Each structure stands twice: as C-alpha cells, then as structure tokens.
Amino acid sequence: MNINERILNDVTIMDLDGELAMEGNAQFRSRANTAIDAGARKLLVNMAKVPYMDSSGLGEIISCYMRLQKVSGRLILLNMNNRLQHLLVITKLAAIFETYDSEPEAVVSFDHPSQPVTQLAEK
Secondary structure: OEEEEEEEOOEEEEEEEOOEOHHHHHHHHHHHHHHHHOOOOEEEEEEEEOOOEOHHHHHHHHHHHHHHHHOOOEEEEEOOOHHHHHHHHHOOOOOOOEEEOOHHHHHHHOOOOOOOOOOOOOO
C-alpha cells in the first residue's frame, strides 16, 4: 500500500493506494497514529484507489476512528467504491462513518458537520 499524506487547511488527508488488507494494515496504522500523535484531529482518508478492504482493514479504520474520538477528533472516509460502501452497510457501520464523494465538501464538513457523529463504545 502506498500512502500520500497532505494537509489542506487543518485537515490531514491520506490518499491510500492499494488494498487495505493484511499487508497494508500496518502501514495505514503507523501513518494514522503518527499523524494523530503529531496533533492531527481532522483526518480525511481518501479511498479512491482502494479496490478492496478485508475485515482486518475495516478493523484498522475502526481503531483509527476510536483513537480520534478519544482526542475529540474526527475521521471521514472519501471516495469509497460500491464494494467498500456495501461493506459498511452490511456491517452496520454506515451509520457510524461519515463518507463523501467530494473532497471539498468533506473538508468543509469538518467545520460544519451535516450529520450527527455516532460514538463507538470501547470494550
């Protein structure tokens, strides 16, 4: 997995390229944790070039979401293909994650949320 990180205003954008599955998970986890440790509180994950995500990849997204919750941050998913959207629906996580198809809309939404953000409870 290749990850390009960029900052637009105060939003950290991670452009993922490759499968978010067993091999790409450690890279995503490391980069997301580094960004959060450095103070990122608005994380936009661009999934436009992610053809596939397995349950372990979904787990990494959930972990990142929960880590951001602990520091009053937000995670938004961008440009998810139909397969990835369907994965969120069948796992009932579509109600949890904010998703957008437009980067400008997603960036603006960090300051003007369009939907309530559901909290995930830690076990």
